[in-house]
Amino acid sequence: MNSIYRSLQIQFYFVLCLMLAASYFTFKFSKEIVAAKTNIHSHSRLITLMYEARTQPYSKKISYELQKSRAYSLNPTRALHISNFIQAYNSSNRNILEKRYQELLDYENEYVNLNETIIESKSDQIFAIVFGALLLQILNIFLYLRAMQKQMLSPIEHLTQKINDFMSGSYSYRFTTAPDNEIGNLERSFRLMAEEVIKNMEELQALDQAKSEFMNIVSHELRTPMTSIKGSLGLIASGKMGDLSDKVKKLIGIAEIESNRLIRLINDFLDLAKIEAKNYSLDRSWVPLEKILLSSVESLKGLQEKANVNIQILGYPKVEVNVDADKIQQVLVNLLSNAMKFTTEHGSVFIQADIFENKVYIRIKDQGPGISEENQQKIFQKFRQASSPDRPLVKGTGLGLSIAKALVEAHEGKISVVSEIGKGSEFYFTIPEYREEIKGKETIAA
Ligand SMILES: Nc1ncnc2c1ncn2[C@@H]1O[C@H](COP(=O)(O)OP(=O)(O)OP(=O)(O)O)[C@@H](O)[C@H]1O
Ligand SMILES: [Mg+2]
Secondary structure: OOHHHHHHHHHHHHHHHHHHHHHHHHHHHHHHHHHHHHHHHHHHHHHHHHHHHHHOOOOHHHHHHHHHHHHHOOOHHHHHHHHHHHHHHHHOOHHHHHHHHHHHHHHHHHHHHHHHHHHHHHHHHHHHHHHHHHHHHHHHHHHHHHHHHHHHHHHHHHHHHHHHHHHOOOOOOOOOOOOOOHHHHHHHHHHHHHHHHHHHHHHHHHHHHHHHHHHHHHHHHHHHHHHHHHHHHHHHHHOOOOOOOHHHHHHHHHHHHHHHHHHHHHHHHHHHHHHHOOOOOOOOEEEEHHHHHHHHHHHOHHHHHHHOOEEEEEEOOOEEEEEOHHHHHHHHHHHHHHHHHOOOOOOEEEEEEEEEOOEEEEEEEOOOOOOOHHHHHHOOOOOOOOOOOOOOOOOOOOOHHHHHHHHHHHOOOOEEEEEOOOOOEEEEEEEOOEEEEOOOOOEEEO
16 A cells, blocks of 8 residues: 555645644634724724714714714623714713713723723734744654654665675675565565565576586586697607607697697696685795786796787895795686786886785786777676687686686785776785785885
């Protein structure tokens, strides 16, 4: 049911009744005030006539005016007093006129007092009604807002919290009973949606798991024959099995390159499968950052020559990092080889490390084509490749960055990229555990 609409309707009728009641009484009392004011006015006119009747010679006009005053007087006692005064005036008996004058004057004084009291009390009552209605309305608004807060805002906040939990992956099924209104309906719909999404996600995860296991088995099964194919090709290429014609040598060379690529791909698969299954442990130790940077660059000498790209280390702090050096080197090598793949011949790739917010930041900057914002999100996922520029070296599986991400995260670090199309890319990752390296072998904790 539309309960919010219903409560608004109730509000509307309450305000309408309040306004009608207040208007009715204000109108009624205003009418009484106007009547009392008219009476006071007629009293002033009568007093003037009485004074003229007493002090001036008899006049028909005054007698007529006095009769008019009596006719307009709705109060019978007052009308009687005026009639007596008119009779005395018409009889031209001064003594009686004086007596009636005094009687009428006494009565008029009372009469005017009475009307003044009416005006005063009715004005007070109007003020009380307006003020009371206002106060009631304020109280009503306050209570309504409190009820709305309880009925709507709190459940909305509660639901927002649930949605945030859901978005951050910490969603629990613990729901309070949803209220029977629009917010409750929203909460129930969200719960159904969340359960459906979670169910689908679990199914997808199970499928992904099955696929990973399958890939793992296939990779293992492929590695052994590939290694022996590689060995055989190496043996044939060395000429130990007999001389080869140039044509055959060339073909064997291609087969060797491709079998190396296949073995690399299989190793990447196995690495990723191990990382995903958390089936590996980090062999951490304190290693100078310098050593990791230099040996990573060293291991890329071959590719560097092929790509004709220069690698420059711009600077790094003298620190030791608590890492699995092989794994961090694997990350660096992937980032550097990516940077080199996308940098044109004679271009440069820069490495810079520094300490920022109590973490070691390692940045790899290239002069390549850059990566669009949309692709920046995707490239850290498995098998996602943003673009394939027309360069022979740009051959890969799209696994490198997802392996790098998993390895950096295993070290409690973060990996990301800052890039703009046409302006190159800067990949960076962090290592949180470091300590100062001081001369000799002594060190102090950071
Ligand atoms: N420095 C870079 N400049 C431009 N694009 C890049 C850069 N580094 C990575 N990319 C994009 O991200 C994609 C994914 O990179 P990733 O290292 O995961 O895979 P790969 O290099 O294609 O293959 P692999 O590393 O597994 O051999 C790349 O294919 C490329 O499209
Ligand atoms: Mg790569």
